[in-house]
Amino acid sequence: MHKRKTLGELRWPSHPEVDAVRRAWTTDAVDLLLGYVWEGYDGLRKEVLDDIDTSQAEDDLERSLTQALEPRIKRSMSGAEPFFVQHGRYEHMTRKPAPAQPPQYDLAFVPYANENVCWPLEAKVLKDDADVGAYVKDIQDEFLTCRYAPLSAEGAMLGYLKTGSTDKAFEAIAKATPCVLTKHPKFAKRAHRTSEHSRTVPTGEAYPKSCRCHHLLMPLS
DSSP: OOOOOOGGGTTOTTSHHHHHHHHHSOHHHHHHHHHHHHHHHHHHHHHTTTTSOTTSOHHHHHHHHHHHHHHHHHHHSOSOSSEEEEETOBOOTTOOSTTSOOOBOSEEEEETTOTTOOEEEEEEEESSTTOOHHHHHHIIIIITTTSSSTTTOEEEEEEEEOSSOHHHHHHHHHHHTTOOOEEOGGGTTSSEEEEEEEOOOOTTOOOOSEEEEEEEEEEOO
């Protein structure tokens, strides 16, 4: 008799089908989804930013912006992609025992072939180009511990920059993380950088030991 599984159990990295989906996050696929994110931001800037109150509490602003960004990303997609985007997606792979809640991504791209192999994006509001503490904390505490992106070994940080220079914000991020930030060749005209990291893999897990983080800074003014 076939034993049914929870969604969280349909996730083990040793399964051939999951390994295949992990390999599906090729450079071309990642560049494609990142392009959709930037197109979504263009729509957000054109349709929303002039009317939104950026003086509201930063967690409320972050939530509002990300919620508005999601449908604009979807609108930029053709519908033929082997993945979808979702706001507030849970990561079942690294969930702690109940009653703990699983990690929840601000945004994630999810392949239809296995919906537990997420490519996550985490958003933070930066009140100015020196305000990178919470942003860097997510990199260090979430991505580099494998709590985020345990299977994809790649993900993105979105920085909603209220005031200041994106170049100065990148300098602050590189110093605080610390890391080396490199321009992305596909998005050379965007405020888009990448950094390479080694991760702390939990004992007994087969997660990738390296992680590439994409940094997308999105000015709000």
